[in-house]
Amino acid sequence: MAKKKKLKVSENYLDYIPKLIPENKLETDEDGQITILVENKGFFNGIAQKFFKMPRTTTVHLDKLGNFVIGQIDGVHTVNDIAEAVKSEFGEAAEPLYNRLVTYMETLRNNNFIYFDEEK
Numbered sequence: 001m002a003k004k005k006k007l008k009v010s011e012n013y014l015d016y017i018p019k020l021i022p023e024n025k026l027e028t029d030e031d032g033q034i035t036i037l038v039e040n041k042g043f044f045n046g047i048a049q050k051f052f053k054m055p056r057t058t059t060v061h062l063d064k065l066g067n068f069v070i071g072q073i074d075g076v077h078t079v080n081d082i083a084e085a086v087k088s089e090f091g092e093a094a095e096p097l098y099n100r101l102v103t104y105m106e107t108l109r110n111n112n113f114i115y116f117d118e119e120k
Contacts, residue, residue, distance in 0.1 A: 013079060013102055013105075014078060014079045014080035014083065014098075015078055015079070015080065016078060016079050016116040016117070017075065017076070017077070017078050017079075017116065017117045018073045018075075018079065018082075018105060018108070018109075018114045018115070018116055019073065019075040019114060019115055019116070019117060020070075020073055020075075020113065020114055021112055021113060021114060021115060023039070024036055024037065024038050024112075024113055025037040025039075026070070032067070033061070033062070033067060034062055034067050034070050034071060035059050035060065035061055035062070036059070036060040036062070036070070036113060037057050037058070037059055037060075038057065038058045038059075038060065038112075038113075039056065039057050040054060040055070040056060040057065040058060060113075065086070065090065065094065065100075065104075066104065068085075068086060068089055068090070069082060069086065069101070069104060070108075072085050072086075073114060075117075079101065079102070079105060082101065083097055083098060083101050086101065
């Protein structure tokens with residue numbers, strides 16, 4: 001796997017525009033709950049699927065806050081725009097908002113669910 005580019009410290013993280021990785025599929029059920037479907041590709045995943053019965057597709061179910069954040073990632077809104085939307089939707093329940101949101105965005109990025117525009 002290619003090494004991830006470190007984000008520039010001098011830039012403001014809130015100005016980044018997250019985008020979804022197009023290889024991952026999103027499914028929405030009748031309740032509006034989003035599930036991320038990740039296809040397990042590659043040599044080692046093929047071996048694990050054959051010998052250890054690993055599934056071909058991994059499903060990632062999100063909580064209410066994560067569901068809202070993923071729904072806001074459209075390649076146009078910045079992290080700050082998403083933070084404001086989360087604040088207006090969840091209010092005090094989202095606090096500490098910026099720490100939680102940045103940590104969540106980094107988790108999504110590290111798991112190859114999103115990237116930031118200048119990384120691709």
